[in-house]
Amino acid sequence: MTTQHDPQGEALTERQQAVLDAVLALMVEQGGELTMTAVARRASCSKETLYKWFGDRDGLLTATVRWQASKVRAGNYDRQRLDVSALRDSLIRFAANWLSVISSPTSIALNRLAIAQGGKGGKGAGNLGAIVLANGRFAIGERLRPVFEAGREAGLIAFADTETAFRSFIGLVGRDVQIRLLLGDRLDLAGPEIERDAARATDQFLALYGTGNHAPGRPTINA
Incomplete structure (x- = not known):
């Protein structure tokens, strides 16, 4: 087993x-x-x-x-030899995994139930909402933190606060997809479309936070 x-x-x-x-x-x-x-x-x-x-x-x-939430993971990378291509690939893998998970019927049902319970008062109410926040959203953010910090250490991206950078990234990836799904919109997110959306969001993030360097010690590439 x-x-x-x-x-x-x-x-x-x-x-x-x-x-x-x-x-x-x-x-x-x-x-x-x-x-x-x-x-x-x-x-x-x-x-x-x-x-x-x-x-x-x-x-x-x-x-x-x-x-x-364990299904959402970044791609593999070598922290000591990280370059733009490897960082981009890792972020794309994370974004594609996250989009696949949040668009699944199971995650939609789980989040709807958490929202419904979170709006109730009384003893024991809202437990699922707190559980989803702690073990879903916040845990996933912590899972991506090492990728962001490795990119910053390698001189590939620059940001002052990891949480702010994560929120920027996840906002570019998710757009209005999750709220539309929770409200019943029947979005058809197939594998190729998810991959395209993940790559687009990653490139937008790198355009906002990228330094233009290939790797530490290498010269900046002028656009």
């Missing part, structure tokens, strides 16, 4: 991954409040097993969000 790791470094077995996929499937089909009983029934396991693996319901939801 193979294992994968969520963004927090915790190993997930194939069986645990299947349980988290079952949670996502229930969100797509039903929305609303998820119960441990419904998850156990869909995943063909006992509630005792769910509690053993994930703790309480919030623990299960946290693991589910991490599992979905």
Whole structure:
């Protein structure tokens, strides 16, 4: 049996991954409040097993969000030999992964449910919204931070604040896509279109933040 790791470094077995996929499937089909009983029934396991693996319901939801967010990763790069081409490729991979994830039915359902719960008052309300922010948006931002900082150290991009740079990049990548999907617009985002959008956004970002250098110690290229 193979294992994968969520963004927090915790190993997930194939069986645990299947349980988290079952949670996502229930969100797509039903929305609303998820119960441990419904998850156990869909995943063909006992509630005792769910509690053993994930703790309480919030623990299960946290693991589910991490599992979905773990699909968004930057491309591989050598920090010591980073050049513009490698930086661009890594950012394009991240952008394409992110667009593919946020446009999936599972992410749309997850985010809709998080928004609905986040708007409610009372004890226990809004937990999913906080979970999605912490383990989705904020965790993904931290995952891209090393790429940005490697690019800055190599003299390829320049920025004062990593969070501001990330927000600029993600804004160029996402445009109005996510809000339109959440509101029910049936956008057809196929693989080639996602790749084109990812490359376009990356080139726009590099036009805004790029220094014009190929790599550290090399002369600046005049446009």
